[in-house]
Amino acid sequence: MTKKTNIFANLNSDFPAGLVVFLVALPLCLGIALASGAPLFSGIISGVVGGIVVGFLSKSHISVSGPAAGLTAIVLVAITDLGAFDVFLTAVFLAGLLQLALGFLKAGTISNYFPTNVIEGMLAGIGVIIFLKQIPHAVGYDKDYEGDLSFVQSDGENTFSELLSVLGSIQLGAVIITVVSLVILISWNKISFLKNLKLVPAALIAVIVGIAMNQLFIYSGSSLAIMGEHLVSLPVPTTFDDFKNIIVTPDFSAIANKQVWIVAFTIAIVASIETLLCIEAADRMDIHRRYTDTNVELKAQGIGNIISSLLGGLPMTSVVVRTSANANAGAQSKMSSIIHGLLLLVSALAIPFVLNKIPLATLAAILLLVGYKLANPKIIKHFFEKGKYQFIPFICTFLAVVFTDLLKGVALGIIISVIFILKGNMQRAYVFRKETFQDGDVIHIDLAQEVSFLNKAAIKSTLASIPENSKVIINASDTVYIAHDVLDLIKEFKKIKSKEENIKVKLVGFKKAYDLVNTGEEDKHVFVEQKV
Structure with a gap:
C-alpha cells in the first residue's frame, strides 16, 4: 500500500536538490533547443513545464522532466520538414494527446518488463557518455552543444574524436575553474561543519566561486578570462515585446496535414518509451524503493507536452541526466522537481544577465561527478559476479548505449535477456x-x-x-x-x-x-x- 506523501515535508532536502537540478538543467535546456533548431527559450519553457506541471502531476518522487537530447534529431528534422515552428508545435500538442490516451489505455505497464540488468546497463552507459561529453567543456572546448548524448555529433565528430580535438584547444582558465569546482564539490560534504549547511548545496557554492574567479580574470585583464561561447548564453529580454515574442502558439490550421500527424505519432512513441525507461531507472535510484505508477506518468507527460506546445516549448520526457542529479543531491520527494522548474522560470525572466556569467566549466564539473556516480566501476564488478546470464545483457546494453543511443542499447539488452529466458523456459511452465x-x-x-x-x-x-x-x-x-x-x-x-x-x-x-x-x-x- 502506497503512503500519501506531503511534498512540503522534506524541504530541507528537496530545496538544495532542486537548486542543483536547476543548475544542471539550465544549460541542457538551452543546448537542446539550439541543437533542435528551435528558439532558445523553447527549451526553457519545456524545462519549466516539465518541472512544475509534470512534477506536480507525476507520482514519481525523484524523476525530473524536460527537453530530451534523444528527441533532438526528430525535432530538428520535423521543424525543417514542416517549414515552421508553430506548425511543429501543433504536432507536439497532438503528441501530448496521444500520450494522454496511452496513459488511459494503461500502456505504462510495459515498463515492468524492462530487466534490471538492462536498466542498470543503460544508466552506466549514460554515465560514461555524460563523463566523456563533459571533458571538452571542462577544459574550455565548447564546439559541441551542452546536453548532446549521441555518439556521432552534428559537427562530424564523435565522442572519442572530440577528446582528441580537445588537446589543441585547452583553455587554462577553464581548467582552473573546473579543478576548483571539483575540489568544492568533492570536499563539501567531507568537512564536518559544512555538513550542517544542508540548504546550501556544494553545486551552488561551486557556481558562485566559478563566477567570482572568472570576473576576477576579466577585471584584471588576464588571459585566463572565459568569454563568449564558454559561458551560459540565455537570451535577455529587455522590452515588453521581447517577453511577448517568447510565447509562440501552435498553428492549428495545419491539423489536417498528414505530415503533422506522422511527427506527432513519432514524438509520442519515442518520448513515451524514453520516459518509461527513465521512470524505471528513477525507481532503481530511489533509496526508499518507491514504485511509480507509469500509467499516471504517461498522463502527466501528455498534459505537460500539451501545455508546453501551447506556450511555445519543446516536447519533453522524463530525463535520466536531471533525474540522476536529483537523486545524487538527496531529493526525497517530487517537490525538488517543482522547485527546479520555479527556479528556471524566475531566473530566466528576472536575472538572465547573472546566469550568463556562469562558466560552462563549472557546470561541467557538476556533471562529471554525476556521470562518475552512474558509471561507478563497482557496478560493472557487481554484475560480473552475478554470472554470465546477468552480465552479458548488462555489458551489451552498456556498450550499445555508449556507441549508439539509449533506445538501441536498451532494445539490444532486452533482446539478449529474452533469448536467455526463452532458452531457460523452453520446456517449463509458469503459474503465479x-x-x-x-x-x-x-x-x-x-x-x-x-x-x-x-x-x-x-x-x-x-x-x-x-x-x-x-x-x-x-x-x-x-x-x-x-x-x-x-x-x-x-x-x-x-x-x-x-x-x-x-x-x-x-x-x-x-x-x-x-x-x-x-x-x-x-x-x-x-x-x-x-x-x-
Whole structure:
C-alpha cells in the first residue's frame, strides 16, 4: 500500500536538490533547443513545464522532466520538414494527446518488463557518455552543444574524436575553474561543519566561486578570462515585446496535414518509451524503493507536452541526466522537481544577465561527478559476479548505449535477456497465484517452478498492494529457478518496505532455488548467488 506523501515535508532536502537540478538543467535546456533548431527559450519553457506541471502531476518522487537530447534529431528534422515552428508545435500538442490516451489505455505497464540488468546497463552507459561529453567543456572546448548524448555529433565528430580535438584547444582558465569546482564539490560534504549547511548545496557554492574567479580574470585583464561561447548564453529580454515574442502558439490550421500527424505519432512513441525507461531507472535510484505508477506518468507527460506546445516549448520526457542529479543531491520527494522548474522560470525572466556569467566549466564539473556516480566501476564488478546470464545483457546494453543511443542499447539488452529466458523456459511452465486477503489476514504468495523477469510485473503489483502491519508468507517450495530481478524485488521488499510499513515477512523454501544463509536473527536471511 502506497503512503500519501506531503511534498512540503522534506524541504530541507528537496530545496538544495532542486537548486542543483536547476543548475544542471539550465544549460541542457538551452543546448537542446539550439541543437533542435528551435528558439532558445523553447527549451526553457519545456524545462519549466516539465518541472512544475509534470512534477506536480507525476507520482514519481525523484524523476525530473524536460527537453530530451534523444528527441533532438526528430525535432530538428520535423521543424525543417514542416517549414515552421508553430506548425511543429501543433504536432507536439497532438503528441501530448496521444500520450494522454496511452496513459488511459494503461500502456505504462510495459515498463515492468524492462530487466534490471538492462536498466542498470543503460544508466552506466549514460554515465560514461555524460563523463566523456563533459571533458571538452571542462577544459574550455565548447564546439559541441551542452546536453548532446549521441555518439556521432552534428559537427562530424564523435565522442572519442572530440577528446582528441580537445588537446589543441585547452583553455587554462577553464581548467582552473573546473579543478576548483571539483575540489568544492568533492570536499563539501567531507568537512564536518559544512555538513550542517544542508540548504546550501556544494553545486551552488561551486557556481558562485566559478563566477567570482572568472570576473576576477576579466577585471584584471588576464588571459585566463572565459568569454563568449564558454559561458551560459540565455537570451535577455529587455522590452515588453521581447517577453511577448517568447510565447509562440501552435498553428492549428495545419491539423489536417498528414505530415503533422506522422511527427506527432513519432514524438509520442519515442518520448513515451524514453520516459518509461527513465521512470524505471528513477525507481532503481530511489533509496526508499518507491514504485511509480507509469500509467499516471504517461498522463502527466501528455498534459505537460500539451501545455508546453501551447506556450511555445519543446516536447519533453522524463530525463535520466536531471533525474540522476536529483537523486545524487538527496531529493526525497517530487517537490525538488517543482522547485527546479520555479527556479528556471524566475531566473530566466528576472536575472538572465547573472546566469550568463556562469562558466560552462563549472557546470561541467557538476556533471562529471554525476556521470562518475552512474558509471561507478563497482557496478560493472557487481554484475560480473552475478554470472554470465546477468552480465552479458548488462555489458551489451552498456556498450550499445555508449556507441549508439539509449533506445538501441536498451532494445539490444532486452533482446539478449529474452533469448536467455526463452532458452531457460523452453520446456517449463509458469503459474503465479496469491490468495485474496483483507487487512489483518495472513497473506500467502506461492511462487511456481519457474519465475522469470516476465513475472516481475505481477509480483511487483502484489507486493505494492500489501497493506501496512500485515504478515506475509512468500513460499518458494516448488520453485527451481527464480530470476535475479524477482529475487532483488523480494530482497528490497523484505529489507526496506517491510521495515517502513511494519510488514512481517517470512520466506519459505527458497533454499531449493537459492541458497539462504541464516544470519541468526529471527526472520532475517541473506540471499546469495545462484549456481548456474
